[in-house]
Structure formats: C-alpha cells, structure tokens
Amino acid sequence: MKTYIKKDFPVDKVRRFLEPGPIVLVSSAYKDETNIMAMGWHMVMEFEPSRLGCFITAANHSYELIRKSREMVINIPTVDMINTVIDIGNCHGGKGEDKFGKFGLTPVDADNVSAPLIKECYASFECRVVDTGLLRKYSMFVLEVVKAHVATSPKYPATMHYRGDGVFMLSGKNVSYKSRFKQQNL
Amino acid sequence: MKTYIKKDFPVDKVRRFLEPGPIVLVSSAYKDETNIMAMGWHMVMEFEPSRLGCFITAANHSYELIRKSREMVINIPTVDMINTVIDIGNCHGGKGEDKFGKFGLTPVDADNVSAPLIKECYASFECRVVDTGLLRKYSMFVLEVVKAHVATSPKYPATMHYRGDGVFMLSGKNVSYKSRFKQQNL
Numbered sequence: 001m002k003t004y005i006k007k008d009f010p011v012d013k014v015r016r017f018l019e020p021g022p023i024v025l026v027s028s029a030y031k032d033e034t035n036i037m038a039m040g041w042h043m044v045m046e047f048e049p050s051r052l053g054c055f056i057t058a059a060n061h062s063y064e065l066i067r068k069s070r071e072m073v074i075n076i077p078t079v080d081m082i083n084t085v086i087d088i089g090n091c092h093g094g095k096g097e098d099k100f101g102k103f104g105l106t107p108v109d110a111d112n113v114s115a116p117l118i119k120e121c122y123a124s125f126e127c128r129v130v131d132t133g134l135l136r137k138y139s140m141f142v143l144e145v146v147k148a149h150v151a152t153s154p155k156y157p158a159t160m161h162y163r164g165d166g167v168f169m170l171s172g173k174n175v176s177y178k179s180r181f182k183q184q185n186l
Numbered sequence: 187m188k189t190y191i192k193k194d195f196p197v198d199k200v201r202r203f204l205e206p207g208p209i210v211l212v213s214s215a216y217k218d219e220t221n222i223m224a225m226g227w228h229m230v231m232e233f234e235p236s237r238l239g240c241f242i243t244a245a246n247h248s249y250e251l252i253r254k255s256r257e258m259v260i261n262i263p264t265v266d267m268i269n270t271v272i273d274i275g276n277c278h279g280g281k282g283e284d285k286f287g288k289f290g291l292t293p294v295d296a297d298n299v300s301a302p303l304i305k306e307c308y309a310s311f312e313c314r315v316v317d318t319g320l321l322r323k324y325s326m327f328v329l330e331v332v333k334a335h336v337a338t339s340p341k342y343p344a345t346m347h348y349r350g351d352g353v354f355m356l357s358g359k360n361v362s363y364k365s366r367f368k369q370q371n372l
C-alpha cells in the first residue's frame with residue numbers, strides 16, 4: 001500500500017474530500033480496544049463548525065467504542081486499498097481483535113482524539129461526537145471535525161464509491177468550472 | 187440534453203445511485219410554485235423504509251416549499267447537464283419564477299407527490315418528508331423514498347460530485363468485486 005506525506009488541512013474544507021461520497025474507514029478506540037470499519041453512509045452538515053453526520057448501527061462492533069469514547073477518525077482510503085476495504089467490511093470486529101495487525105495497517109496517534117489515524121489512508125479527520133440524540137431513532141452520529149490531516153500529493157485522491165451488490169464506482173477526473181460559478185456559490 | 191426511458195425501480199435499492207455521492211437536483215412544489223435546487227449534502231439512512239437525510243437551509247427558496255408540502259423529488263443529473271446544474275446553483279429562486287422554463291427542463295407529473303420529476307435526469311426519486319424535527323438545529327430533512335424512476339440504459343449514470351471551489355469529480359468506471367464480498371455484507 002502507498003503511504004502519503006500529510007499536512008494539516010483546514011477543517012472547514014473537508015467537504016472537498018467527503019462531499020463526493022467516498023467509502024471511508026472509521027477508526028475508533030475505547031480503553032484497550034481499537035477497531036476499524038468501512039462506512040458509506042455519511043454527509044457534510046456544516047462548514048463551521050465542521051459538522052458531519054454518519055450512520056452506524058449498534059450491530060457494528062465500532063458502535064459502542066464510538067458511543068463510549070465519543071470520538072472517531074474518518075480516514076479516506078484510495079483505490080489501491082480496495083481489497084483491504086472489502087475485507088474490513090467482511091470482518092465483524094470482536095473484543096480483543098487487532099484489525100490494524102490483521103490488515104497490515106499502521107495506527108498513528110491522533111492529536112486530539114484517542115482513536116488512531118490510519119497511516120496508509122490519503123486523509124484522516126479527527127472527529128468528536130457532538131450529539132448522540134439521534135442514535136436510537138436513526139443510528140446517526142453527529143460529529144465535529146476537530147483536526148484534519150491530508151496528503152500533500154496528489155491534489156485529489158482516487159477513491160471508491162459503493163453502489164451495493166459488490167459494485168464500486170471509482171472516482172474519475174477532476175474538473176474546475178470555477179469561472180462559471182457566482183463567487184458566493186462556490 | 188439527453189432524455190432517458192425510465193422504469194420503476196425498487197425503492198430499497200436507491201443507494202445504488204445515491205451512496206456514491208452525486209450532486210442531485212431537488213424539485214419541489216407548493217400551491218402554484220415550483221422550484222429546483224442543486225444539492226450535494228445528502229446520505230442514505232435506511233433500506234426499508236427507504237430513508238434519506240439531506241441538508242437544506244432556510245436560505246434556499248426551496249426550503250419553504252418542501253417544508254410546507256412535505257414532499258420533494260431527488261433527481262440525478264448526468265455530466266452532460268453540468269452547466270445547467272451550475273446555473274441552477276447560481277440562481278436564487280424567487281416567487282413566481284419558473285426554473286423549468288428558464289433552464290429548458292421538462293416537468294413530468296410524479297405518481298405520489300406534488301413535486302414534478304425532471305424529465306432530463308437519469309433518475310428521479312419521489313420523497314416524502316417524514317421528520318422535520320431536525321430542521322431548526324441541523325437544517326436536515328429526513329425523507330422516505332416512496333417511488334423511484336430510473337433510466338433503463340446505461341446501467342450506471344455518469345455523475346458529477348462536488349468538491350467545493352468550483353471543482354467537480356466526475357464519476358469513473360464501475361467495477362464489481364462481488365466475489366470478494368461475504369454474501370451478508372453486499
């Protein structure tokens with residue numbers, strides 16, 4: 001797998017990588033446990049604070065780690081990791097299991113949360129859970145991105161976007177239409 | 187612009203087109219007004235009922251039409267419509283304005299909601315608003331897809347995915363990894 005050199009990135013601009021809808025890897029930790037899960041159901045909800053929503057059911061082992069720690073990291077894997085992403089999705093986490101070791105991924109200490117960053121991913125967004133009130137009705141965590149780490153190169157990652165039934169759409173080219181936009185609508 | 191021949195599609199499978207994160211066009215109607223807006227902040231929340239969440243602020247003219255009618259249609263435009271999508275995003279709706287006429291789009295009567303389908307789009311999902319309780323805090327509508335119309339060809343649409351700052355990621359190729367998935371995780 002590739003590794004990327006990363007730098008701090010403005011948290012109010014994480015939509016650049018999340019709004020296109022990639023599959024992400026969620027890393028979490030609570031006490032002596034860590035876990036990783038694949039997630040496709042997420043959305044941007046605000047620029048400032050940098051708010052996200054995501055859907056994680058209690059059937060996921062990660063659910064309790066996130067709910068109890070009130071922290072998680074959203075990592076963006078690139079297409080070279082597609083088999084790893086699928087295998088993580090296939091693998092139900094359990095107490096004491098080390099998914100980093102199992103899948104050859106490298107945990108890196110985050111700056112502001114206990115959940116580890118995944119070194120092999122293009123970007124990692126440290127998130128705090130700011131609202132658990134929608135969990136029971138909608139299995140939805142409301143998050144705030146408190147720190148963003150993004151690869152310095154390439155400018156945009158090659159990402160995978162899940163359609164269900166085993167099919168991924170792979171990201172294509174990036175095109176700027178900036179001149180056609182009104183400034184206030186960018 | 188292209189037009190597509192469409193057929194009914196199972197509402198519990200709309201994630202095939204929405205989970206990859208395309209920009210969508212939202213059509214709405216209330217009394218004698220209709221409107222169209224571009225939207226990038228949405229997520230799948232459940233298969234059955236077919237539940238979606240989306241972020242629309244009160245600053246959008248569509249907001250009141252959707253809130254009062256409790257209905258909207260999510261339409262999936264394809265890359266050939268990219269200039270139209272940008273121009274719709276640039277254009278703040280106002281009372282009495284006909285965005286269908288202005289942008290050369292064709293309204294088609296929906297089966298179950300008052301908001302019109304956009305004929306030129308690849309797919310249209312008729313939605314009812316099922317929860318307005320998150321509007322004040324999060325500008326979030328919770329929707330249920332009650333009817334889905336999807337083009338019979340091509341199998342997957344060429345979609346645009348917004349990154350902000352005038353940049354779109356265009357959808358690339360679709361690949362099946364079905365054989366690598368455990369059946370229950372598809």
